[in-house]
Amino acid sequence: MTEERVPIIAFVWRPGEISPPVSEMAQHTGSRAIFDLSTMGAEALHSFLQKADPVGHVSDIKISASALMNPSVGRLLKETGARNLWVECQSHFSPGDPSAFLKRLRTLSEDYRCFPIVGEMPLLAAMVKEGSGIGRIVLKGCEAAGFVSGETTLVLYSTVKEMLHASAKSLDVLIWGGVSTPEAAAAFLSTGAAGIVFESVHWLTDLVVMDDPQRQQLARLRMDSTALVGLDLQVPCRLFNKGNSLAFKKIRAFEEALCAAEITDESRHAFVDQVQASALHPLDSHFTQSEVIPLGSEAAFAASFAERFGPGTGKAVNAFMAEMRNLCGKAEAKRYCFLDSPVAREMGIKYPFIQGAMSSITETPEFASEIADAGGLPTIALGLMDAQACDRRLVRLPEIMGGRPYAVNVVSLAENPFRESHLAWIKQHRPRFVWIAGGDLSP
Numbered sequence: 001m002t003e004e005r006v007p008i009i010a011f012v013w014r015p016g017e018i019s020p021p022v023s024e025m026a027q028h029t030g031s032r033a034i035f036d037l038s039t040m041g042a043e044a045l046h047s048f049l050q051k052a053d054p055v056g057h058v059s060d061i062k063i064s065a066s067a068l069m070n071p072s073v074g075r076l077l078k079e080t081g082a083r084n085l086w087v088e089c090q091s092h093f094s095p096g097d098p099s100a101f102l103k104r105l106r107t108l109s110e111d112y113r114c115f116p117i118v119g120e121m122p123l124l125a126a127m128v129k130e131g132s133g134i135g136r137i138v139l140k141g142c143e144a145a146g147f148v149s150g151e152t153t154l155v156l157y158s159t160v161k162e163m164l165h166a167s168a169k170s171l172d173v174l175i176w177g178g179v180s181t182p183e184a185a186a187a188f189l190s191t192g193a194a195g196i197v198f199e200s201v202h203w204l205t206d207l208v209v210m211d212d213p214q215r216q217q218l219a220r221l222r223m224d225s226t227a228l229v230g231l232d233l234q235v236p237c238r239l240f241n242k243g244n245s246l247a248f249k250k251i252r253a254f255e256e257a258l259c260a261a262e263i264t265d266e267s268r269h270a271f272v273d274q275v276q277a278s279a280l281h282p283l284d285s286h287f288t289q290s291e292v293i294p295l296g297s298e299a300a301f302a303a304s305f306a307e308r309f310g311p312g313t314g315k316a317v318n319a320f321m322a323e324m325r326n327l328c329g330k331a332e333a334k335r336y337c338f339l340d341s342p343v344a345r346e347m348g349i350k351y352p353f354i355q356g357a358m359s360s361i362t363e364t365p366e367f368a369s370e371i372a373d374a375g376g377l378p379t380i381a382l383g384l385m386d387a388q389a390c391d392r393r394l395v396r397l398p399e400i401m402g403g404r405p406y407a408v409n410v411v412s413l414a415e416n417p418f419r420e421s422h423l424a425w426i427k428q429h430r431p432r433f434v435w436i437a438g439g440d441l442s443p
């Protein structure tokens with residue numbers, strides 16, 4: 001099918017929200033309404049759509065991986081208006097050989113635009129590979145709701161860009177969830193993203209139906225009202241948790257019990273099944289401690305979205321998109337705004353960016369060199385390295401840095417048993433910058 005080049009801006013809706021006002025709002029604003037039908041099998045979503053949307057206005061639906069794999073789905077959906085299929089591709093949803101899944105996507109792409117939603121690196125790599133037949137991917141980072149990637153959206157995005165650069169393949173890259181402001185959306189769009197899907201930022205506008213207590217709970221959500229579980233099993237899942245969710249605690253305890261034995265595909269599936277069996281859509285919940293609620297960090301921005309852009313969905317989406325376009329229009333002029341900064345010049349670096357110290361991570365000269373090559377100031381974290389480790393790991397630092405500036409970060413607290421040897425190392429090597437992570441330099 002031919003591609004349109006205008007960025008895709010989409011908002012996710014529940015099946016019960018299929019209605020003329022939502023479709024008209026999408027049409028008037030130039031956004032898309034994606035109806036999430038991923039709890040339905042192929043037959044069920046066909047009969048549901050025939051009833052809920054007899055005129056075929058609904059063009060974008062999210063379906064499950066198992067519905068996608070159903071050989072009848074292509075034929076069944078032809079009788080509906082759905083032409084854009086968004087599907088979550090996580091290995092625990094579609095066990096077995098990913099090549100069968102890729103083949104299915106290719107086959108369905110003859111009649112539909114398929115939007116595979118991905119967060120797992122091996123699957124991403126397979127899709128980005130030359131000859132994969134995949135023309136677009138939708139990145140779902142760990143900020144989004146429910147089962148997510150172990151990586152943040154920005155890490156996924158830059159990794160895919162690097163993969164694409166290396167393979168010279170062209171592919172549309174979209175973002176699913178975790179983007180909450182026109183500023184963030186514009187940053188992705190002006191660096192080449194082909195679209196953004198918003199899971200929940202519109203929830204406090206008037207086309208989203210909920211009761212008053214839900215509205216109040218939603219308006220009170222904060223950035224730290226969600227948390228990840230399942231990381232140790234490698235099936236990360238973001239759920240509502242203000243720190244006191246009993247349901248979250250129970251799922252974490254289940255994960256710990258599974259991790260006590262050898263981690264297998266079966267234990268991962270047991271975890272996924274347990275979460276799915278008890279999960280409630282946030283807007284069907286009341287954000288209580290006993291409910292399992294898949295929720296992305298974006299939901300915490302629903303209140304500021306309605307406040308900034310208005311309570312009417314259509315007007316708010318219009319204003320949001322206008323601001324996004326306005327910011328994208330200014331992007332080119334801002335492109336070089338960090339160059340030629342007096343502070344960077346004084347520090348001897350290209351950009352006024354300092355890489356944060358991370359103990360046990362940013363402690364090799366090679367890493368520091370890459371940061372310097374990219375124009376930032378590298379920071380070596382001395383962390384809790386003993387004197388021998390410092391000498392061993394940092395022996396080639398002066399040679400590798402070749403006179404380029406770098407910083408060293410020292411934990412100058414009594415809790416650091418190697419403080420004295422760190423201070424001695426600093427006196428001996430005299431790095432251009434030293435950051436003190438805590439404490440002071442008094443003897």
Ligand SMILES: Cc1cc2nc3c(=O)[nH]c(=O)nc-3n(C[C@H](O)[C@H](O)[C@H](O)COP(=O)(O)O)c2cc1C
Pocket residue numbers: 356357358359361381382383409436437
């Ligand atoms: C794994 C890890 C180790 C860190 N170690 C140090 C450290 O040794 N010294 C320090 O000053 N900050 C340390 N930090 C803090 C980071 O430098 C940074 O300030 C913090 O992660 C906030 O930045 P961010 O929001 O970009 O992650 C560490 C952070 C992480 C995630």
